[in-house]
Amino acid sequence: MAVSHYQFEAIHPFHDGNGRAGRVINILMLIEAGLLRDPILYLSRAIIAHKNDYYRLLRAVTAEDAWVEWILYILEVVRESATSTTRKISSIRTCQNDIADRARDATAGGRDARFLAVLFEQPYCRISTVVERCEVSRQTASGWLHSLVSAGLLRDVKVGREILFVNHEFLHVLTRSE
Missing domain, CATH: 1.20.120 (Four Helix Bundle (Hemerythrin (Met), subunit A))
Incomplete structure (x- = not known):
């Protein structure tokens, strides 16, 4: 090489x-x-x-x-x-485990492996992504995401007419130097 x-x-x-x-x-x-x-x-x-x-x-x-x-x-x-x-991979895994533990307490969606995976595909997600990947209604996806916002695990950011749900802890892991 x-x-x-x-x-x-x-x-x-x-x-x-x-x-x-x-x-x-x-x-x-x-x-x-x-x-x-x-x-x-x-x-x-x-x-x-x-x-x-x-x-x-x-x-x-x-x-x-x-x-x-x-x-x-x-x-x-x-x-x-x-x-x-x-x-970096170790930090991401630690972040995933920590958020998964707290998400289980915050919402029924926190026990859904597909939902937890969506939270770590990118440092943000959309309701439509959760609907598609988790095969749930828009109302259910919205409820799960807003529950995580209330628990402090995500931040909701309005971009145009859409709301992005930012996984700020994951974003921090991705952007800091290791």
Whole structure:
């Protein structure tokens, strides 16, 4: 993967969008090699955090044939990203379990696995999504969601004519650095 990434950057040296494309290729290579099941590893954060090293080491491969340093750098990026991703997944699971426990006390919908899954598909949901995924009436879906708002688990936000139900705890987990 490190060698392919270098080759991609060397033959396609554009600053706008090139890095993102290269990082997508990295993820696809990890999946193809059976080292990653789902494309959930976010390499960009670690690369951007060490951007000067990234460009310095890319140039060193071209100028000095410094492959060892480049490969060690990429391995460290993967290690750092995997550690961060593992922590993020753990935080999401903790949040899911905590909200599930509190949702069971707040509404009958809190015992519905499909409803709980909807709350974590995105950091917000709509009544129509609950109706569709949980196969319940609009009135039932609305009742479940408003019960979670009353319990402090969700916040309702009016956007145009629609109400979005924001899972603020999940949103916080998604947006904080791990």
